[in-house]
Amino acid sequence: MTRYQERPWLGLYQQGKPSDITPEHTDALAMWRGGAGSDDAAHKPFLYYFDTSVTGADVDGDSDALAVALAARGLGRGDRIALFLQNVPQFVIGMLAAWKLGAIAVPVNPMLKERELRHVLADSGAKAVISLQDGWNAVGAAAAEGTAVTAAITTSPLDYLDQRPPSVLDGVSRVATPGADDLGELVRAHAGQRPDPVTLGPDAVALLTYTSGTTGDPKGAMNTHGNVVFNACTFRDWMSLTPGDVVLGSAPLFHITGLIAHVAVGMLVPMPVVLGYRFEPATIIRLAERYHCSFTVMAITAFTALANDPSVKQADLSSLTKAYSGGAPIAPSIVERFEREVGPYIHNVYGLTETTSPSHAVPFGRRAPVDAASGALSVGVPVFNTVVRILDDEGRELPPGEVGELATRGPMVVPGYWNRPDATERTLPGGELRTGDVGFMDADGWFYLVDRKKDMIVASGYKVWPREVEDALVRHPAVREAAVVGVPDSYRGETVWAYVSLRPGASATPEELIEFCRAELAAYKYPRHVEILPELPKTPTGKLLRRELRERSRGAR
Numbered sequence: 001m002t003r004y005q006e007r008p009w010l011g012l013y014q015q016g017k018p019s020d021i022t023p024e025h026t027d028a029l030a031m032w033r034g035g036a037g038s039d040d041a042a043h044k045p046f047l048y049y050f051d052t053s054v055t056g057a058d059v060d061g062d063s064d065a066l067a068v069a070l071a072a073r074g075l076g077r078g079d080r081i082a083l084f085l086q087n088v089p090q091f092v093i094g095m096l097a098a099w100k101l102g103a104i105a106v107p108v109n110p111m112l113k114e115r116e117l118r119h120v121l122a123d124s125g126a127k128a129v130i131s132l133q134d135g136w137n138a139v140g141a142a143a144a145e146g147t148a149v150t151a152a153i154t155t156s157p158l159d160y161l162d163q164r165p166p167s168v169l170d171g172v173s174r175v176a177t178p179g180a181d182d183l184g185e186l187v188r189a190h191a192g193q194r195p196d197p198v199t200l201g202p203d204a205v206a207l208l209t210y211t212s213g214t215t216g217d218p219k220g221a222m223n224t225h226g227n228v229v230f231n232a233c234t235f236r237d238w239m240s241l242t243p244g245d246v247v248l249g250s251a252p253l254f255h256i257t258g259l260i261a262h263v264a265v266g267m268l269v270p271m272p273v274v275l276g277y278r279f280e281p282a283t284i285i286r287l288a289e290r291y292h293c294s295f296t297v298m299a300i301t302a303f304t305a306l307a308n309d310p311s312v313k314q315a316d317l318s319s320l321t322k323a324y325s326g327g328a329p330i331a332p333s334i335v336e337r338f339e340r341e342v343g344p345y346i347h348n349v350y351g352l353t354e355t356t357s358p359s360h361a362v363p364f365g366r367r368a369p370v371d372a373a374s375g376a377l378s379v380g381v382p383v384f385n386t387v388v389r390i391l392d393d394e395g396r397e398l399p400p401g402e403v404g405e406l407a408t409r410g411p412m413v414v415p416g417y418w419n420r421p422d423a424t425e426r427t428l429p430g431g432e433l434r435t436g437d438v439g440f441m442d443a444d445g446w447f448y449l450v451d452r453k454k455d456m457i458v459a460s461g462y463k464v465w466p467r468e469v470e471d472a473l474v475r476h477p478a479v480r481e482a483a484v485v486g487v488p489d490s491y492r493g494e495t496v497w498a499y500v501s502l503r504p505g506a507s508a509t510p511e512e513l514i515e516f517c518r519a520e521l522a523a524y525k526y527p528r529h530v531e532i533l534p535e536l537p538k539t540p541t542g543k544l545l546r547r548e549l550r551e552r553s554r555g556a557r
């Protein structure tokens with residue numbers, strides 16, 4: 001059988017790099033201490049937050065102080081600390097503080113609503129939450145009620161800014177957060193103090209990253225310190241990153257891509273990471289130009305938004321040579337148009353939360369081939385030390401050219417899901433990840449995805465799991481059944497459409513159901529279109545015929 005490892009690097013690693021790498025650090029804290037947190041790098045900027053720079057020494061000192069404050073609140077080894085934050089320096093400081101205690105950071109999408117956040121807090125058993133002030137008042141405080149959270153720490157996005165707030169923060173002001181401590185005050189109170197040293201090692205869990213997968217509520221993938229260090233090294237070596245590079249930190253830090261492709265690799269190399277609170281195209285373009293950013297990974301919809309922003313015409317983004325996109329299928333025409341109109345060639349990169357970001361990538365400086373039959377752009381070749389098999393429905397390995405499920409084994413694959421041995425056994429049998437993605441490997445070893453086995457929708461780069469939206473819909477008293485599909489959308493990539501049937505005698509309007517979901521779900525998830533049908537189409541065994549609904553949506557557009 002032709003597995004990828006038998007064709008090392010397709011001769012792509014002509015720069016003389018080996019196809020295997022051995023990380024030089026045991027854990028992410030050691031990586032920090034050897035990189036951006038080392039004495040050599042201490043006085044260099046590690047984070048740029050809009051126009052303010054924060055040095056490695058600042059991040060180190062503030063995370064030490066925060067770790068001491070957390071320890072005083074009873075936090076220690078193995079405890080979970082939720083980070084309910086946008087792309088602000090406090091995210092990195094909070095994550096490092098967790099690691100300095102031997103604790104586990106739980107990044108949470110700050111757009112989540114109360115019910116969604118409560119699930120993550122309850123499932124992870126988080127004892128502490130570090131949240132933006134607004135998010136705490138709107139959602140966090142109520143979500144934490146009845147969970148194991150005993151320490152709440154809030155922070156303002158205006159902290160760490162020594163200039164006038166940028167327009168992205170218009171309307172943001174410091175507000176009181178009853179029941180929570182202020183991060184800045186804690187850091188000042190414990191300035192100069194250090195937590196007791198901890199030993200971590202590669203098997204310690206660094207992050208719990210929540211992902212819905214195909215079924216059920218979101219599960220916490222356990223990204224170990226070994227996983228994190230390995231894929232930080234993957235990015236560094238695959239993309240030839242050096243301390244002269246600057247990371248455009250435009251992907252959300254609460255998602256695995258931002259965590260690894262921005263923060264972890266920035267710590268390792270070390271190189272500065274530019275943060276701009278949240279993705280706003282004109283701001284990201286200005287920051288990319290101002291700091292001569294050379295490396296980024298973001299969703300293809302984010303690249304499209306940059307290309308369509310009027311300010312891109314005057315901007316010089318020629319420094320951005322190491323441009324990568326992952327997380328959703330990429331149309332070759334978008335890559336071409338971006339190159340023609342903006343300059344950089346977008347390299348494809350593929351992975352999952354469970355592979356701690358990349359398992360495949362297009363080697364830097366190479367162009368992804370396009371499959372003539374399907375028109376799919378290759379997602380690249382498996383990265384270092386990684387073996388990928390294509391399996392049929394019975395789990396048998398298929399030869400090159402044949403379509404099946406990608407199964408991935410490598411040092412970046414998580415050992416399992418938090419407290420979910422059943423899901424671990426199903427998705428990671430014998431430690432090999434069943435990705436749920438369907439594709440093939442060509443005769444040269446390039447991989448292509450042709451379909452998604454899962455019904456996941458990618459709206460504006462964010463993953464939406466139909467099941468979650470359907471759950472929200474059926475919580476409405478008038479709804480009997482609900483089915484949700486992704487519909488192509490020129491701006492958002494895909495958008496969420498729902499079909500529902502109503503209970504006998506009940507009535508509801510599509511607008512009312514959309515409003516109902518809006519209150520229950522993060523903004524990127526609620527359906528933009530609802531149609532009420534007498535019955536949802538099903539197979540004789542009662543399986544929902546989503547394909548039929550997708551076809552119906554085509555007719556309605």
Ligand code: AMP
Pocket residue numbers: 211256325326327328329330348349350351352353354379435436437449452463
């Ligand atoms: P997540 O766990 O949120 O990172 O989502 C992982 C899923 O995103 C994968 O299982 C794929 O379905 C999809 N995905 C990631 N990268 C790519 C890519 N480059 N092309 C197509 N789909 C991708």
